[in-house]
Amino acid sequence: xxxxxxxxxxxxxxxxxxxxxxxxxxxxxxxxxxxxxxxxxxxxxxxxxxxxxxxxxxxxxxxxxxxxxxxxxxxxxxxxxxxxxxxx
Amino acid sequence: xxxxxxxxxxxxxxxxxxxxxxxxxxxxxxxxxxxxxxxxxxxxxxxxxxxxxxxxxxxxxxxxxxxxxxxxxxxxxxxxxxxxxxxxxxxxxxxxxxxxxxxxxxxxxxxxxxxxxxxxxxxxxxxxxxxxxxxxxxxxxxxxxxxxxxxxxxxxxxxxxxxxxxxxxxxxxxxxxxxxxxxxxxxxxxxxxxxxxxxxxxxxxxxxxxxxx
Numbered sequence: 001x002x003x004x005x006x007x008x009x010x011x012x013x014x015x016x017x018x019x020x021x022x023x024x025x026x027x028x029x030x031x032x033x034x035x036x037x038x039x040x041x042x043x044x045x046x047x048x049x050x051x052x053x054x055x056x057x058x059x060x061x062x063x064x065x066x067x068x069x070x071x072x073x074x075x076x077x078x079x080x081x082x083x084x085x086x087x088x
Numbered sequence: 089x090x091x092x093x094x095x096x097x098x099x100x101x102x103x104x105x106x107x108x109x110x111x112x113x114x115x116x117x118x119x120x121x122x123x124x125x126x127x128x129x130x131x132x133x134x135x136x137x138x139x140x141x142x143x144x145x146x147x148x149x150x151x152x153x154x155x156x157x158x159x160x161x162x163x164x165x166x167x168x169x170x171x172x173x174x175x176x177x178x179x180x181x182x183x184x185x186x187x188x189x190x191x192x193x194x195x196x197x198x199x200x201x202x203x204x205x206x207x208x209x210x211x212x213x214x215x216x217x218x219x220x221x222x223x224x225x226x227x228x229x230x231x232x233x234x235x236x237x238x239x240x241x242x243x244x245x246x247x248x249x250x251x252x253x254x255x256x257x258x259x260x261x262x263x264x265x266x267x268x269x270x271x272x273x274x275x276x277x278x279x280x281x282x283x284x285x286x287x288x289x290x291x292x293x294x295x296x297x298x299x300x301x
Contacts, residue, residue: 030178031254034171042117043171045256048291050281055291057257058117059229061168069117080117086289086297 029054037075039067044078050086118262123164126228129260130218131272136193138278140208141296144286145244147203153240155210156196159276160189160233161217161259163225183235183254190220192232228270230259234292236278247286255292 033056034043040063044056058078060069073080138155145151162170166188174181183189193215201207221230237252255278263269281289281296289296 031180032171032174032256033178034174035176046253047255047257047293048279048289048296050289050291050296059120059258060117061120061122063119069119073117 033058035076036062037072039064039075040069040072042069042072042076044073048086053086055086120229122168122229124228125224125226126260126270127218127223127226129228129270129272130221130226130230131274132216132218133213134192134215134217134274134276135211135213136195136215136276136278137212137294138210139205139280139294140199140202140240141205141279141281143202143208143240143242143282144284145242146208148243149200150243151202151241152198152200153202153208153280154196154198154238155278156237157278158183158194158235159192159215160186160235161192161221162186162189162231162233162256163221164227164229164231165225167229167231167256181254183233186233189233192217192220228260232257232259232273232276234276234278238280238288238290240280240282240288242282242286245284245286249282249286249288251288251290253290257292 029046029049031046032043034041036042041061042058043061044058047055047057049055056078058069058073060072063069063072070080136157136159138157140153143151143153160183167186170181170186174185193212195212197210199207199210218226234255234257235253236255238249240249241247242249257273257276258270259273260270261273263271277292277294279291279294279296281291283289
């Protein structure tokens with residue numbers, strides 16, 4: 001019986017934590033994404049948050065000769081969008 | 089007991105953060121040459137245009153919109169120096185983490201009449217820009233930092249929305265006739281959009297085309 005009560009408390013705790021974390025995480029867009037890879041360095045700045053998406057503009061520096069900012073960002077695993085969706 | 093609690097916390101963190109991290113999309117990307125002197129890309133004056141595009145309870149008298157903002161210029165060298173101290177990957181810097189920034193303007197405004205698009209617009213024009221930036225710091229990749237905090241009460245859906253953040257953008261902008269060229273930026277935008285569910289979309293672009301209206 002005591003074990004059942006303990007499990008119920010744990011379950012409630014986990015539920016509250018899940019709701020709280022998901023609420024917080026769903027709303028937050030990171031302001032700056034910065035890093036580098038073999039093709040060069042990048043910094044991406046938040047331009048907006050809309051319908052669960054975070055939008056960024058990026059600048060690349062120190063490109064490896066023959067490669068472009070597209071290569072840096074693609075290597076970093078970003079989705080590149082030419083046509084603005086949601087934010088214009 | 090403590091081990092069980094720790095296990096729950098770890099599992100929840102990994103599951104929820106993984107599931108709910110917002111999707112990321114990149115719109116504009118360009119390549120930087122360091123510290124290229126470009127005084128022609130600095131406007132003498134700039135304007136700040138804040139818009140509350142959509143508010144379900146815009147016609148209700150009790151609805152209001154309160155906005156405070158500061159606009160700063162950060163010299164290119166100072167910005168990239170600060171960036172080099174940030175951790176790789178995603179980071180949420182505070183304005184204090186950008187030393188050497190120059191304050192251009194600071195305001196706090198409240199609007200209680202919101203029924204028309206004009207009512208939901210805050211325009212501050214004639215902000216001194218070029219004069220405040222030392223000549224040697226007028227380089228192509230200097231940046232503008234907007235620090236903002238908003239409080240919106242929507243009397244239709246009876247919700248108060250609080251949010252705050254920063255936006256960073258270049259001091260110049262792409263030429264609409266040739267996106268590979270840059271021109272002096274004359275307007276800094278801050279756009280908000282409250283959905284019918286009471287969530288807030290926000291942007292430093294002039295328009296938000298949200299699907300969830």
